[in-house]
Structures are given as structure tokens and as C-alpha cells.
Amino acid sequence: MANSQLAIGVDVGGTKVLGGVVDTSGKILRTFREETPLDGGDSLNRTIAKVIVELQKTHDTSAVGISAAGLISSDRATMLGAPNIKDWDGVNISQALREICQVNAIVENDANSAAWAERVYGAGRGAENVIMVTVGTGIGGAAVVDGKLLRGAHGTGAEFGHMRVVPDGNLCGCGIKGCFERYASGTALVIRTKEAITKNPKAGEALLALGDGTVAGLIGNHITQAAQSGDPMAIEALEIAGDWLGAGIATLAMLFDPAIVVIGGGVGDAGELLLAPARRAMEREMPFSGKHPVPEIVLAKLGNGAGLVGAADLARN
Ligand SMILES: [Zn+2]
Structure with missing residues (x-):
């Protein structure tokens, strides 16, 4: 046996x-x-x-x-x-x-x-250095460094969602202000889109029509759906989310030097609508521009x- x-x-x-x-x-x-x-x-x-x-x-x-x-x-x-x-x-x-x-x-x-x-069977297959950023309600993280899963001294390494990206920024559930997940998660995407609709209800009509018609009824999925059918407000919301994500990945690339960054989680369903702006932001925010190697940013393959x-x-x- x-x-x-x-x-x-x-x-x-x-x-x-x-x-x-x-x-x-x-x-x-x-x-x-x-x-x-x-x-x-x-x-x-x-x-x-x-x-x-x-x-x-x-x-x-x-x-x-x-x-x-x-x-x-x-x-x-x-x-x-x-x-x-x-x-x-x-x-x-x-x-x-x-x-x-x-x-x-x-x-x-x-x-x-x-x-x-993902590293053994999926989007990071064969690479010795891979990081994964899971973009859902919050942001989860994990790193494979030189072929080994990074655990840290206490088993709690690679909590990327709680690295500070904005000094004195939005309060996070972890008790600290300005965490990455307060800006680049699905939750942040929905909050930002609700604010945009409240400011400009006319432009948000198509988005709201996907739910129960109220701002409160808007969920992340609606934003992806609307963006895929060309809605400008939804496309812009994903561009802003992708921009935060890519800027954060530039910092992570400085720390881990991964060959591949795998993006998972529900917001990843937006595909290139999220990944293309993320790549642009990563390149723009990468220190030693043009000299520091840039990792590939790809979608997770294995799903649930x-x-x-x-x-x-x-x-x-
Ligand atoms: Zn936090």
C-alpha cells in the first residue's frame, strides 16, 4: 500500500x-x-x-x-x-x-x-522561481524560490496582500493601513466601481443592469461581464485594478526575481482586461527600468x- x-x-x-x-x-x-x-x-x-x-x-x-x-x-x-x-x-x-x-x-x-x-502542473510548470498572487476578496500570495516553497521561519511567509503600498492609506482587516489588498483586490475593485457609478449614474447604467439595478447589488462578476462586452466604465475599473496589481508585482519582482507571476482568484477571470494593464504598470514601476529582468505575468490554469x-x-x- x-x-x-x-x-x-x-x-x-x-x-x-x-x-x-x-x-x-x-x-x-x-x-x-x-x-x-x-x-x-x-x-x-x-x-x-x-x-x-x-x-x-x-x-x-x-x-x-x-x-x-x-x-x-x-x-x-x-x-x-x-x-x-x-x-x-x-x-x-x-x-x-x-x-x-x-x-x-x-x-x-x-x-x-x-x-x-501551478508550479508543478499548471501555469508555472517547470520554473524554479514562481510567485502566485491570488486576487479575490482579499489578496493571497505564495512563492516558490529556487524550486522550494517559501514558508519562512514561522510558516507564514509570502503574505503579499498585507505589504504596505500606501503610507497611512485605507484601513485593512489586518489592523494596518495601506495594505496591497485594500487597493488591488476584488473588494477594492467593487468599492471603486460603486463610487464611480454614484458619481456618474448614467455611465453606470449598463453595469447596474447586470444585477438588481442598485449600486448595493453590484458584484465583481458584473464588472468582468460588462468589461467583456465593451462597457467603458467597467474596462476602466479593471485598468485601475490592474495598475495597482502591476505596481505591486514590480516590488515583488525586486524581492523574489521570479520567472513567472501566476495570477489566480476570481478577478483573474477578467483575463487580459486585468493582465495587460498589470504588465504595463509593472514595467513602468520597475526599478532600474530596462535593466532589471521582467517576469511573465500569466493566468492560473488549474482553477478550483x-x-x-x-x-x-x-x-x-
Ligand atoms: Zn492588511
Whole structure:
């Protein structure tokens, strides 16, 4: 059994626990899902165990990796701080799973898991230096440096969303002002677009028509949709978001010197409408212009399965 090259990855989200059996080419052979229990903590550990045991019934596997949002200890066992899950802070998940279902599992941050999957099987395939920036409600980050996932001294490295880009800027949920994600995330995109519509309701009509007609009903998806059909206000909103993103990437390129920057998350669905302005801003804001090498900025390829595929692969290696 231990000879199997198959591994189980489990992606723990706020609403569902999605497990999958992953082969060495990154293919998901089978999935099994359960709802995330609202009371978190031990109930959640038991749900994860249930998903693992169910997948083990049909496939011989040799490793288990758990992908979850939050700060994870550098020994890949303990959840130091989970933003969306109740009663999980400080829980040694690996130990809990050993006790419940006699499985040895590693735990990895969700952004790290997804970046690893992209680096091994997706948009960053084959590159030794890759960073991933996940642009969604907030901004997640991960870095593969010289072929290794960067964890840092405490397992909490590469939190790009909270690097300060504006001194004394907008207050962030982390308690600090001026964080990158307050300017370049999907949330920032929606806030900025709502302000633009309030200032110029006529120009925002097409955008509002995609929702319930109110500014409050506007969501990020509407902006992408409207931009794709040529709406000038939506295109401009994505250009501004891409500009913030690219300027931030210039700083990250100075720190990590990646060959490839992979953009994931829901806002990435806008594709070139976001990436083209991001590339322009990165080149404009790059120190030592024309001399410092410029990374490629590309879209993530693996979609929602990346977290579980990456966690499975990290567990196997
Ligand atoms: Zn912050």
C-alpha cells in the first residue's frame, strides 16, 4: 500500500470540504465532498477524516495533504490562525487526524498549495522561481524560490496582500493601513466601481443592469461581464485594478526575481482586461527600468482544484 504513488488532497473551505485522489500527473481521479460544519473545531476534523476514509475505500494512497486558509505552523501540523473557521485556532490538525482515523497528514496554507500545483502542473510548470498572487476578496500570495516553497521561519511567509503600498492609506482587516489588498483586490475593485457609478449614474447604467439595478447589488462578476462586452466604465475599473496589481508585482519582482507571476482568484477571470494593464504598470514601476529582468505575468490554469492537487503533491514529496 505504501508503494502507491497516489495521494489524497483535501481542500477545506468555508462552505465545503473537498477531497480528491491525485495521481503523479496532477490528475484528480475521484472526488468526495462534505459540507463544512458551522461549529468548526473537532466537528471539522471529523468531517475531514470522513472524507479521507471515504477516498481510501476505493484507492490505495500513500500520503495525505490538507489545504486550508490561515496561518499554518512551519512543521505543517497546526492551524495558528484560521480566518473563516470557528474554534480551529491553535488546533494540531495532523495529530487530530492521527487520533480519529490513523492517518498521517500534512497541513498547508491554501495559497501555498495552489501555487505549488501551478508550479508543478499548471501555469508555472517547470520554473524554479514562481510567485502566485491570488486576487479575490482579499489578496493571497505564495512563492516558490529556487524550486522550494517559501514558508519562512514561522510558516507564514509570502503574505503579499498585507505589504504596505500606501503610507497611512485605507484601513485593512489586518489592523494596518495601506495594505496591497485594500487597493488591488476584488473588494477594492467593487468599492471603486460603486463610487464611480454614484458619481456618474448614467455611465453606470449598463453595469447596474447586470444585477438588481442598485449600486448595493453590484458584484465583481458584473464588472468582468460588462468589461467583456465593451462597457467603458467597467474596462476602466479593471485598468485601475490592474495598475495597482502591476505596481505591486514590480516590488515583488525586486524581492523574489521570479520567472513567472501566476495570477489566480476570481478577478483573474477578467483575463487580459486585468493582465495587460498589470504588465504595463509593472514595467513602468520597475526599478532600474530596462535593466532589471521582467517576469511573465500569466493566468492560473488549474482553477478550483489547485488547492487539493497542490496539498496532495506536497504530501507526497
Ligand atoms: Zn492588511
